[in-house]
Amino acid sequence: MSRALPPQELAERLQQGDRHALARAITLVESTLEKDQVAADELFAHLKSPASPSFRLGITGAPGVGKSTFIDTFGTHLCDQGHRVAVLAIDPSSPTSGGSLLGDKTRMDQLSLRDSAFIRPSPASTVLGGLAIATSAAARLCEAAGYDFIIIETVGTGQSERHVVDVADAVLLLVEPGGGDGLQASKRGLIEHADFIAVTKADGDLRALAEKTLMEFTHAPSAYTPRLPARSRTFHLLSMHDPASVASVSVEIAAFAELARPHQPAWRSQQAESEFLQVMERTLIERVRSHPLIQAQAQAYASAEHVRRLPFVLAKQTIDQLLVDKAE
Secondary structure, three states, rough: OOOOHHHHHHHHHHHOOHHHHHHHHHHHHOOHHHHHHHHHHHHHHHOOOOOOOEEEEEEEOOOOOOOHHHHHHHHHHHOOOOEEEEEEEEEEEOOOOOOOOOHHHHHHOOHHHHHEEEEEEOOOOOOOOOOOOOHHHHHHHHHEEEEEEEEOOOOOOOOOOOOOHHHHHHHEEEEEOOOOOOOHHOOOOHHHOOOOOEEOOOOOHHHHHHHHOOOOOOOHOOOOOOOOOOOOOEEEOOOOHHHHHHHHHHHHHHHHHHHHHHHHHHHHHHHHHHHHHHHHHHHHHHHHHHHHHHHHHHHHHOOOOOOOOOOOHHHHHHHHHHHHHHHO
């Protein structure tokens, strides 16, 4: 597969379960080249709707909390149960060079050996929200390739990782022992959307602190609204040295996935709308920033206007002028 494949042939190979075709297709949708974006659009036109949707689990948490380690164990467990598992791991990018280490795959040594698993690290680039710009499209490609369980691992840089909620069917938040008292927990935006919360490293000297942290999160006030009727979020202690703790989380996620099936068509529609609006917002920002009028106003503000003008009012006036010019 060294030669470039036509979109139709790439779609056919992908839907036959060809991992190299899937990798190439994801590379295509991640490309910013216009010719690649046209080809990617044609590729999606040739994809058939899956017989049943995959289940998408978003996993988030601060760096070092153990996301990759958990995914390695959990994903291997899913493979043992007969699932085909795809992992989309989003790595942080340098704001200077734009490069990423893309090291998540190396930390999933068990899962990476499974024929029924596919692991794809992708750079976050300049996108905020914990995901890459093409994460949703990549998830759809994995679904078309026959992966019935898709794990989306966020960058893990802070509280702003809200976008995983718009892509996943459920969200697991991993927290370290001592990772936040109840009051702070109630303030974190992502906590309001986490369907499962697990305190990691709950063993050895950290066991008592992990139990205390879990209790604080369990009793903290929260604006969480269950995605599924009559189902509350669940809280867990997690230790990679205790298979039973991983099994406990797995059972809850499996039960959630089964109950989610009737709701997934509606969720997919909502996810598609969110995806379109996010891409539209990013595209508009890129177009506006490069417009000559915007560039001229930015330079004027930097040289003199900032002394006697607020950027909020000037920016609004500039956008209004831009829209009037376009209308005429």
